[in-house]
Amino acid sequence: MTTAPAERYIDNLIIALQLRGVPGEKIGQIVAEVEAHVAESGEDPGDAFGKPREYARTWARDIGRPVNSPGRIRNVLGIAACAAGGWFLAIGVLRTFTDETVWGLHALVSVVIGVALLVGGLLTVQKNVVIDPRTGLEPHRLKRAARRGFVIAGSAVLLFVAAAIVIGVALE
Amino acid sequence: MTDQWPQAWTRAAIEMCVLALVKESGLTHGYEIAQRLRDAGLGDIKGGTLYPILGRLEDRGQLRSQWTGGVGGPGRKIVDITDEGVRVLEASVADWVAWTGRVAATIGVTHSTPGGQ
Structure with a gap:
């Protein structure tokens, strides 16, 4: 056992x-x-x-090589999109209050762009799905490990987004 | 006689020994191979050493494997030698015999070493 x-x-x-x-x-x-x-x-x-x-x-x-190059490029693009999304979102939210525009766009448009980039970025990042050879499925006993992995990856993304927001605010 | 051999010797011979044991026993699995290696006096080969070797041999098409009885339990990965594996094994055995013969001659041993067979 x-x-x-x-x-x-x-x-x-x-x-x-x-x-x-x-x-x-x-x-x-x-x-x-x-x-x-x-x-x-x-x-x-x-x-x-x-x-x-x-x-x-x-x-x-x-x-040998970790993660094939196309996968790695996708992940980098996804994370970059999340960072840019965070910036648009933060600036958009701030300027909604001050009634200013973002690059000539209405602040709410910036919020929408930010959310779209964040969602798109998250969907772009590839998930490395574990397949159990005995069942051909994703093993449910892996849920705990997957959750931990997700928390680690999620924290990294949040940290990145937070950094983008801070930089965005600092550049204001 | 000891059952712990220098790592470098094990590394040199392990793939050939695994192929030979799989060929001899027909369908077998990782833990059984480890036991047979130990019974043969080749030392205690840990899972951490053995399974990557099995993986490498499979990647090279010298072994093939299949999982059995795994639903809801740990199951077993059954391995078998391929034609390519047999070919590689025969070639390396011939080379190995020639090599060990030369080593034996160089160190002044002409017949089978004590402890062999």
């Missing part, structure tokens, strides 16, 4: 593999192998596979 420490190990392994840009399908394979091996041998996953970070590094090295 998979015990709580094994689950924690696997959560950390998934995050470590995601951070190194290992494709989701491969992550599913790696995780399923760890689960199967630990279930059969009764070993502690840390003893059998080493630290999650180190094990993830071994796979990332074997796979």
